[in-house]
Amino acid sequence: MISSNRCAFLSNSGLGGSCNFSAAQRRVSGPFRVVCMAPSNDKNGSVVMEIETQSTPLKEIRSNSAVADVNDNEISSGGPQDVYGEDKATEDHFVTPWSVSVASGYTLLRDPHFNKGLAFTEKERDAHYLRGLLPPTVIPQETQVKKMIQHIRQYQVPLQKYMAMMDLQERNERLFYKLLIDHVEELLPVVYTPTVGEACQKYGSIFIHPQGLYISLKEKGKILEVLRNWPEKNIQVIVVTDGERILGLGDLGCQGMGIPVGKLSLYTALGGVRPSACLPITIDVGTNNEKLLNDELYIGLKQRRATGQEYAELMHEFMSAVKQTYGEKVLIQFEDFANHNAFDLLEKYRSTHLVFNDDIQGTASVVLAGLVAALKLVGGNLADHRFLFLGAGEAGTGIAELIALEISKQTNVPVEEARKNIWLVDSKGLIVSSRKGSLQHFKKPWAHEHEPVKKLVDAVNQIKPTVLIGTSGQGRAFTKEVIEAVSSINEKPIILSLSNPTSQSECTAEEAYSWSQGRAIFASGSPFPPVEYAGKVFVPGQANNAYIFPGFGLGLIMSGTIRVHDDLLLAASEALAAEVSQENFDKGLIFPPFTNIRKISAKIAAKVAAKAYELGLATRLPQPKNLVEFAESCMYTPAYRNYR
Ligand SMILES: O=C([O-])CC(=O)C(=O)O
Numbered sequence: 001m002i003s004s005n006r007c008a009f010l011s012n013s014g015l016g017g018s019c020n021f022s023a024a025q026r027r028v029s030g031p032f033r034v035v036c037m038a039p040s041n042d043k044n045g046s047v048v049m050e051i052e053t054q055s056t057p058l059k060e061i062r063s064n065s066a067v068a069d070v071n072d073n074e075i076s077s078g079g080p081q082d083v084y085g086e087d088k089a090t091e092d093h094f095v096t097p098w099s100v101s102v103a104s105g106y107t108l109l110r111d112p113h114f115n116k117g118l119a120f121t122e123k124e125r126d127a128h129y130l131r132g133l134l135p136p137t138v139i140p141q142e143t144q145v146k147k148m149i150q151h152i153r154q155y156q157v158p159l160q161k162y163m164a165m166m167d168l169q170e171r172n173e174r175l176f177y178k179l180l181i182d183h184v185e186e187l188l189p190v191v192y193t194p195t196v197g198e199a200c201q202k203y204g205s206i207f208i209h210p211q212g213l214y215i216s217l218k219e220k221g222k223i224l225e226v227l228r229n230w231p232e233k234n235i236q237v238i239v240v241t242d243g244e245r246i247l248g249l250g251d252l253g254c255q256g257m258g259i260p261v262g263k264l265s266l267y268t269a270l271g272g273v274r275p276s277a278c279l280p281i282t283i284d285v286g287t288n289n290e291k292l293l294n295d296e297l298y299i300g301l302k303q304r305r306a307t308g309q310e311y312a313e314l315m316h317e318f319m320s321a322v323k324q325t326y327g328e329k330v331l332i333q334f335e336d337f338a339n340h341n342a343f344d345l346l347e348k349y350r351s352t353h354l355v356f357n358d359d360i361q362g363t364a365s366v367v368l369a370g371l372v373a374a375l376k377l378v379g380g381n382l383a384d385h386r387f388l389f390l391g392a393g394e395a396g397t398g399i400a401e402l403i404a405l406e407i408s409k410q411t412n413v414p415v416e417e418a419r420k421n422i423w424l425v426d427s428k429g430l431i432v433s434s435r436k437g438s439l440q441h442f443k444k445p446w447a448h449e450h451e452p453v454k455k456l457v458d459a460v461n462q463i464k465p466t467v468l469i470g471t472s473g474q475g476r477a478f479t480k481e482v483i484e485a486v487s488s489i490n491e492k493p494i495i496l497s498l499s500n501p502t503s504q505s506e507c508t509a510e511e512a513y514s515w516s517q518g519r520a521i522f523a524s525g526s527p528f529p530p531v532e533y534a535g536k537v538f539v540p541g542q543a544n545n546a547y548i549f550p551g552f553g554l555g556l557i558m559s560g561t562i563r564v565h566d567d568l569l570l571a572a573s574e575a576l577a578a579e580v581s582q583e584n585f586d587k588g589l590i591f592p593p594f595t596n597i598r599k600i601s602a603k604i605a606a607k608v609a610a611k612a613y614e615l616g617l618a619t620r621l622p623q624p625k626n627l628v629e630f631a632e633s634c635m636y637t638p639a640y641r642n643y644r
C-alpha cells in the first residue's frame with residue numbers, strides 16, 4: 001500500500017495521452033522527497049517498469065532518473081522520466097499513459113518490488129539515500145540466490161520452507177522469483193502442492209501479510225471500490241477462489257488464499273507474467289468447516305456459507321466489477337471452487353468474460369497431453385483406449401470431456417460416440433444410465449448402458465480400462481487389489497493419481513510401481529520422489545495443471561484474446577505433449593521435467609495464441625510473425641534493474 005512518505009504516481013500529460021491525477025492525489029499526503037526509479041535501458045529487454053503490459057514490451061526509456069520535492073497533494077510533472085505503454089486501461093481514472101512509482105532510502109529497502117538488498121551498487125546507495133542503511137558489502141544477485149537456497153535448505157519442515165519463501169517474496173520480489181526459477185524442481189513443492197495445502201490449513205496462525213484481495217459478504221455493493229484499493233492498476237490475470245474445495249482438502253474458507261497466491265507466483269515464475277499484473281482474490285462467503293468456525297485464529301467470516309441467490313449476486317457483482325475495472329481482456333482463473341459452483345460459474349461467464357477454470361480445463365489439458373505422450377509408450381491412438389476415472393467432479397468430467405473432444409476430432413465421430421469409451425465412478429459406484437435421473441448435470445453425459453457396479457475393483461474388472469485416473473480427492477483409494485486388477489489387464493497400465501496434496505493421492509508412486517511389478521506408467525498430481533523397485537529406479541511424473549496454466553495464460557494475454565475456447569485447451573495439450581523428449585520416454589516419463597518450463601510455457605503460449613488468431617478471438621493486431629519469439633520477449637525476467 002502506498003504510504004505518505006514512500007511513493008507516488010507521477011504522470012505527465014504531454015505524452016499523447018490523458019491522465020487523471022485524482023487517483024494519484026488521493027494517495028499522496030505529507031511533504032516528501034520523490035526519487036524516480038527509472039530503470040536503465042537494459043539490453044535484454046527484460047527491464048520493465050510496472051506500467052508495461054504483457055502485450056506491449058517496453059518501447060523506450062528516455063531518461064535516467066529524476067528527483068523532485070513534492071508538497072502535499074502536488075503532483076510533479078517529474079522531469080523527463082517518460083516511460084510509457086500503449087495499452088489504455090478502460091476507465092479514465094486508471095488511464096495512465098505512463099506512471100512511475102517511486103521510493104527512496106529506508107522505504108526503498110522496505111519495498112519488495114524495488115528492493116535489492118545487498119545488491120544495491122555503490123552508486124545506487126549514493127543516489128537513493130541508502131548509505132548506512134546497508135552493511136558495506138555489495139553482492140550480486142547470483143550470490144544472493146546461493147545464500148537464500150542454503151537458507152531454505154536448512155529448514156527440515158516444509159511449512160517452514162514455505163514461510164521463508166513467503167517472507168522473501170514480501171522482502172525482495174525479484175530475488176524470490178530468481179530463486180524460484182533457478183531452483184524450480186526443488187521449490188515448486190514448497191510454494192505449491194503439497195506444502196501450500198498445509199499452509200492453507202494453518203493460514204490463520206502463519207498469516208503475516210495480506211497477500212491478495214479479500215472480498216467478503218461485507219463488501220457487497222462495494223466491490224468496485226475494493227478493487228480500486230489494490231495498488232496495481234494494470235492487472236492481467238486474476239486467480240480467484242471461494243475456498244470451498246481447496247485441493248482435495250475440502251472447505252478451508254478464507255484460508256484458501258494460499259492457492260491464488262501460489263498459482264499466481266507460478267504465473268510469473270513459470271509463465272513470465274509480470275508480478276504486478278497478477279491479482280490473487282479470495283471471495284469469502286463463509287465456511288461450513290466447523291473446525292475453522294470454532295477457531296479463534298480463523299481469519300474469515302465466521303458464518304456458514306451463503307448459497308443460492310446471495311452467493312450468485314456477490315459473484316455477479318465481482319465479475320462485473322472486474323470487467324469494469326480491468327477491461328475485457330483480464331483473465332479470470334477460477335480455482336478450487338466446489339463442483340456445484342464451479343460448473344455453473346464457468347457456464348455463466350464463459351461467453352461474457354475471459355474465464356478459465358483450472359480444475360476443469362487446466363487439469364484436463366495437462367492430462368490429455370500426458371495421455372497423448374503416453375501413446376508413444378503403449379501404442380495405439382486415443383480412440384483405441386478405455387478410460388476409467390475414480391471421481392466425477394471438476395477434474396474427472398473435465399478431463400473426460402477433453403479426451404472425448406480430441407477423439408472426436410481425430411476420428412471424425414460425434415463427441416457423444418467418443419464418450420462411450422470413457423467411464424466414471426463416483427461415491428455411489430459406476431455411473432450408469434439407470435442412475436441418470438439422480439445425477440448432477442455434469443455427470444449425465446457419462447451415464448452409459450451398464451449394470452450397476454458398486455466397487456472400483458469390480459468396475460476395473462468389468463470395464464477393463466487401459467487407463468486408470470484418480471480425481472476423487474480420496475487418498476489411497478487405488479488399493480493393491482485395484483492396481484493389481486488393472487495390471488492384470490494391461491502390459492503397461494497407465495495410472496494417474498491426480499488428487500492433491502500428497503495425502504489425497506489415490507496411490508503413492510511406490511504402490512503404483514510395486515503393485516504393478518514395475519509395469520505402470522505413472523504420474524501424480526503432487527510430486528513423489530523416485531522409487532526403486534526390483535533394482536530399477538522409476539521416476540514418477542507430475543501431472544499437474546501447473547504445466548499448462550502459466551503458458552496458457554501468457555498466450556491469451558499476449559494475443560489479447562477475449563474468450564477461452566476448447567480448441568485453445570487442445571492446442572495447449574498438443575504443445576505440451578510435443579515437449580516430451582526421447583530421453584524422457586526412456587525413463588518412462590510422459591511429462592517433461594519442470595527445469596525447462598519457461599521455454600515450454602513460451603511454446604504453449606505460442607500455440608494457444610496461434611489458435612486464438614485462427615479462431616478470430618485474438619485482438620492484438622497485427623499477429624506477431626514468430627509467436628514463440630514474441631512470447632519469450634513478453635516474459636518477465638527477475639534480474640535486477642539498474643537504478644541510476
Ligand atoms: O493446485 C494443484 O496442485 C492442482 C489443482 O489445481 C488442484 O488440485 O486443485
Ligand SMILES: [Mg+2]
Pocket residue numbers: 247335336358359
Ligand atoms: Mg485447483
